[in-house]
């Protein structure tokens with residue numbers, strides 16, 4: 001399975017989102033194309049929750065954006081949630097297949113300095129939609145052999161990690177133990193992370209959100225060495241399990 005070009009991805013995602021009643025907002029224009037957000041608010045009365053999902057902040061991690069596209073195509077975003085989706089945060093990196101943006105900036109370490117136009121645009125726009133009850137970000141890892149996740153739980157809500165990992169385990173191996181990405185797994189597939197950055201000036205997107213408001217945050221990491229279709233299926237399953245578990 002090959003990944004589409006940015007233009008192909010953007011056009012098909014836009015069409016699926018239109019069919020599902022999402023509103024498209026272009027946050028900033030880049031050489032490859034626009035950095036786009038999609039939003040849709042809950043319909044009718046009842047319990048409303050706000051969920052934020054981002055993907056593609058690293059251009060060499062295609063499973064996340066393609067998983068969100070699959071969820072959109074199938075109409076999997078339920079009607080009782082206020083959704084905020086940033087399906088492909090790094091269009092230039094996607095186009096070249098690189099982790100960083102066109103200026104060589106790792107956007108997921110730029111949420112303190114805001115040197116990149118991508119992170120500036122996101123930070124300016126986010127207050128229109130924040131706060132979120134649940135934050136999900138979809139990543140991949142070249143060094144792990146199994147799926148794992150980061151949990152930031154700054155609101156003392158019941159953890160969803162076991163539910164998510166159990167669902168994903170049916171599709172893809174879970175990273176069993178040891179150190180991944182400089183962090184020790186405290187259980188198979190699970191890194192519990194404080195709502196603080198590892199390095200003072202290099203804030204990831206998740207820490208930016210955790211600093212703005214008290215939230216429940218999961219960052220998914222699928223192993224890049226496995227077939228893309230399997231990684232997409234794992235990310236789709238993880239998102240569904242998190243949102244269902246949250247409800």
Ligand SMILES: [Zn+2]
Nearest residue numbers: 058061139140
């Ligand atoms: Zn990543």
